[in-house]
Amino acid sequence: MNTIEDRLREALRERAGQSPVSPDAWSRTLARTRRRVWGPAWTRSMIPVTAAAAIVVIIVGAALLTGNRGQHNEPGPARGSASASATPPAPPGPNSYLMRGTPPVTAVVPVKLTVGGKTTWTFVWFGYMKSARDQGIALCSVTDGGGYYGSGGCGAAPVPPGQAAASAGGTGAIQLGVVVRQAASVTALLPGGHRVPGVLASGRGFPYQVWAVVYPQPSSAQVVFADAGGRRLGQLSLRADYPTPSQPRTGGIPVFRYPARTLEPSAGTMTAYLLDGRVVGVRGHVVGFWDSRSGSSISLVPADGPPAVKVLGDEFTSHSKQAYFYGYAHENVRRVTLRLGGKQYSARTVAAWPGSDLRLWHFTVPVSALLVHPSRVLLGYDAAGRVIWQQNLGAAR
Amino acid sequence: MANLRAGPDAGDDTVGDVSGLFRARYPEMVRLAGLLGADDPEDIAQEAFARLIRKHGSLRDPDAALAYVRSTVCNLTRNRHRHLRVVRLRTPSARHEESSEQIAILNEDHREVLTALAALPARRREAIVLRYWLDLSEREIAAAMGISPGTVKSNVSRGMAALAAALGEQA
Numbered sequence: 312m313n314t315i316e317d318r319l320r321e322a323l324r325e326r327a328g329q330s331p332v333s334p335d336a337w338s339r340t341l342a343r344t345r346r347r348v349w350g351p352a353w354t355r356s357m358i359p360v361t362a363a364a365a366i367v368v369i370i371v372g373a374a375l376l377t378g379n380r381g382q383h384n385e386p387g388p389a390r391g392s393a394s395a396s397a398t399p400p401a402p403p404g405p406n407s408y409l410m411r412g413t414p415p416v417t418a419v420v421p422v423k424l425t426v427g428g429k430t431t432w433t434f435v436w437f438g439y440m441k442s443a444r445d446q447g448i449a450l451c452s453v454t455d456g457g458g459y460y461g462s463g464g465c466g467a468a469p470v471p472p473g474q475a476a477a478s479a480g481g482t483g484a485i486q487l488g489v490v491v492r493q494a495a496s497v498t499a500l501l502p503g504g505h506r507v508p509g510v511l512a513s514g515r516g517f518p519y520q521v522w523a524v525v526y527p528q529p530s531s532a533q534v535v536f537a538d539a540g541g542r543r544l545g546q547l548s549l550r551a552d553y554p555t556p557s558q559p560r561t562g563g564i565p566v567f568r569y570p571a572r573t574l575e576p577s578a579g580t581m582t583a584y585l586l587d588g589r590v591v592g593v594r595g596h597v598v599g600f601w602d603s604r605s606g607s608s609i610s611l612v613p614a615d616g617p618p619a620v621k622v623l624g625d626e627f628t629s630h631s632k633q634a635y636f637y638g639y640a641h642e643n644v645r646r647v648t649l650r651l652g653g654k655q656y657s658a659r660t661v662a663a664w665p666g667s668d669l670r671l672w673h674f675t676v677p678v679s680a681l682l683v684h685p686s687r688v689l690l691g692y693d694a695a696g697r698v699i700w701q702q703n704l705g706a707a708r
Numbered sequence: 709m710a711n712l713r714a715g716p717d718a719g720d721d722t723v724g725d726v727s728g729l730f731r732a733r734y735p736e737m738v739r740l741a742g743l744l745g746a747d748d749p750e751d752i753a754q755e756a757f758a759r760l761i762r763k764h765g766s767l768r769d770p771d772a773a774l775a776y777v778r779s780t781v782c783n784l785t786r787n788r789h790r791h792l793r794v795v796r797l798r799t800p801s802a803r804h805e806e807s808s809e810q811i812a813i814l815n816e817d818h819r820e821v822l823t824a825l826a827a828l829p830a831r832r833r834e835a836i837v838l839r840y841w842l843d844l845s846e847r848e849i850a851a852a853m854g855i856s857p858g859t860v861k862s863n864v865s866r867g868m869a870a871l872a873a874a875l876g877e878q879a
Contacts, residue, residue, distance in 0.1 A: 315872050316840065319825070322818035323841040327739035330749050337730055343758035 331417050331516025334492065399423065399432045403453045403461070407629040408678045413438040413451050413465040418514035424525050426484050429457030433485060435512060435521045440465055441682070448518055450479045452487055453629045458604075459483065460575050461628030470519055475545030476536050484528055486549060489519035495539040499524040499532040499549075509534070556609065558601045559584045564663060566600065566637055567673045573631040579603025581624075581637060583671050585664050588613060598639045598669065600624060614639070614669055620647050620691040620700050627678050634681055637673035639663065644691040644700060647672045651680050651687060726761050729773055736842075737781050743837045744785040745826060752788065756780035778842075778852045782834055789830055824874035831855075832867030839864050 333339070399421035403410055415436040422433045433454040440449045450468035455461055459482065466479045468489045476490035490497065490511070497509040509524030524534060529551035536544045563582040571578045581602050586609070588597045599609040600623050608623040620640040627634040640647060640660050648657035660670035681687070691700030734753060741749035756777045763776065825833055831853070838849045839860075846857040853860065 315868065315875060318817060318821050318875075319836070319840050319871065322821035322825075323743055323837065325818050326822055327743055327841060330735075330739045330742040332735045332738055333750055336734055336750060336754060337727065340730065340754040340757045340761075343754060 329414070329416060333516060334518050399434075400455060402434045403629045407453070407461075408627065408682060409451050409453055409463060409465055409629060412682050413440045413449055415451075416448075417516035417518075420512050420514035420517075420521070422510060422512045422521070422523055424454075424485060424510070424523060426457050426459075426525050431455065431457035431459050431485070433463070433487070433523060435487070436514075437468070437517060438465070440467075443467070450487070450489055450521065452479070452482070454482055454485060455629075461630040463629065468519070476522065476534070476547055478534075478547050478549060484525050485523060486526070486532070486534070487521065487523050488534075488547065490522045490536050491544065492520055493538045494520055494522070494536045494544055496537045497522040497524060498535050498537075499526050500535060501526055501530055501532050507532075556586060556599070558607065559586065562664070563601070564671060566671050567635070569602070569635060573633060574602060574626060574628060574635065575604050577603075581635070581673070583639070583663065585614065585667055585669070596667070598623065600637065610639070614667065617641075620644055620672075620689060620702070622689060622702075622704070625704070632678055633675040634678050635673065635675055637671075640670050640672060640691055640700075642668040642670060643693050644670060645694045646692040646696075647674075648690045648692065649674070649676060649687060649704075650690065651676070654680060656680075726757060726773070729760075729777070730757055733774060733777065737777060740778070740837065740842065741781050741785050743841055744782065744830075744834060746785045746788055752781055752784045755784055775848070775851050778838075779854065782838075782852050783854075786830055786834075820875065821871070824871050827874065828867050828870055832863045832870065835860055835863035836867045836871070 402419045402421065405411070405414075415438050417437045419434050419436040422435060424431050424433055431454055433452050435450065435452045437448050437450055440446065443449075446467040447469055448467070449465045451463065451465035453461060453463035462482045464480070464482070468477060468479050470477050470489055470491060475494065476488055478486065478488040481487050486499070492513075494511060497511060499507040499509060501507060505526075507524055507526045509522055512521045512523070522534070522536070524532070526532060531551045532549045534547045534549060536546065538544055563584050565580050565582050568580050569575070569578065574581075579602050581600050584599050584601065586597050586599050588595045595613040595615055597610045597612070598614050598621070599607055601607045608626075610621055610623055612619070612621055621638045622636065623638040625634055625636050636649060636656070638647075644660055646657055646659050648655050656674050656676045658672045658674035660672040663669040663671045687704040689702045689704055690698050693699045734757065737753040737756060738749045741752035746752045759780055760773060760777050825836065828836070834853055835849055838844045838852055844852065846860045849860045849864075850857045855863075
């Protein structure tokens, strides 16, 4: 076999892998055999070719179709809705980190949600994570607008055998997951009897429907799925995020500045605070980082104890080409290094609050490098250059 | 791959037989239609299987059934291209192209190869896809395309030469 044949076979194999298969293909095929007029769809339709190729379906939750029933009980700041007519922003580009890490094998579908009175768009699609292909099909989401700026992620999304739905986590007040096609509505039942209708979305090639509900955090919720006849198909119990303390007014140490259109639309500063651990249920002190907008990362690991390096952020958005790694380390850790394959990214630690025996650190890593080298190892060095701490951070997102 | 299950009509012998073939080969037929340049590969593959269900006699021999579906996919895709050519003549803006998403997520070298492949005459492209993606024999390709094995040979050979020229390599 010569070179051009190799290239041809590989190209055909890759292109073939991008043809999605609908789960209801068999029923659609049978439906064709029952038609009186035979022929491929294009012979039966006057839909323009380009439009037919680009059709994306958004299924609105039954509760929303019936006039937002149940929203009178809604707690206020967060609710979900979907629309096929409102104009969504541009979807994440093919070079965004999530698209590169998990290329879509389905349509990329925009879902309109309202969080805290502001419109947000969450783009969802299915694909296979390059760093964890063996986990099977994954659901990806990226949210923009409102208080979100290109945040999201991908996670394995099979519906377990015998169950109707699964959770894929979420971002902020937005919770997402997958549910079987029979589902016609999704509702989050909150403590106190509040009912929050969610939305169901589907698109070309989706193996499942995607569900989304929006409710204020922290709160636990029972997410209930029902079919078109109102019969309950299943439910999920979602735990509350841990309560986030308010940003302290004093005692902050600016750790790094980030440019506009990276972590937020405008430039900002990430600032570290030493917190009283009781506010997050941890004895002793913990460390928290707040960015200029109010987003925060709080450690649930006590700040005192044996020598350690704690990563609080390995953050990047779909708009950012750099990932921001930051955290704290104990007094004897003078340098923190991230190993990505043969490459290293590192920073010297700087002294934090007097008497705390803590040091702060941060560095940036190109997102492209994170995607190329799936294994990530963080090392802590002492003043003599000895490795005194090591942690495998696992695969990149 | 999605979990494909037989529908309510699966009790019928014909449909039941086809459902097994469908489970085993439907994704492959969708991919074949996609590689041949169909703008809606699933539509092509579903129509091919629907025609098979209506063609009871072919179900006696599973190999013949598969060859029938494969051949139908090739024919329908070719017809689809003819239809699109007419659409383009009538409405110049209604061009079929792979979505930018599909193109962009391909490896750059693969994109170059597939662009060169797409520029070949339909028959040569079909012969090459059936040969190098499905690894079919010349006889099987001939059956799928409805041409003689000798014509298959010349289509593959000329197609590869054209590909090599387009990619600046020696076939």
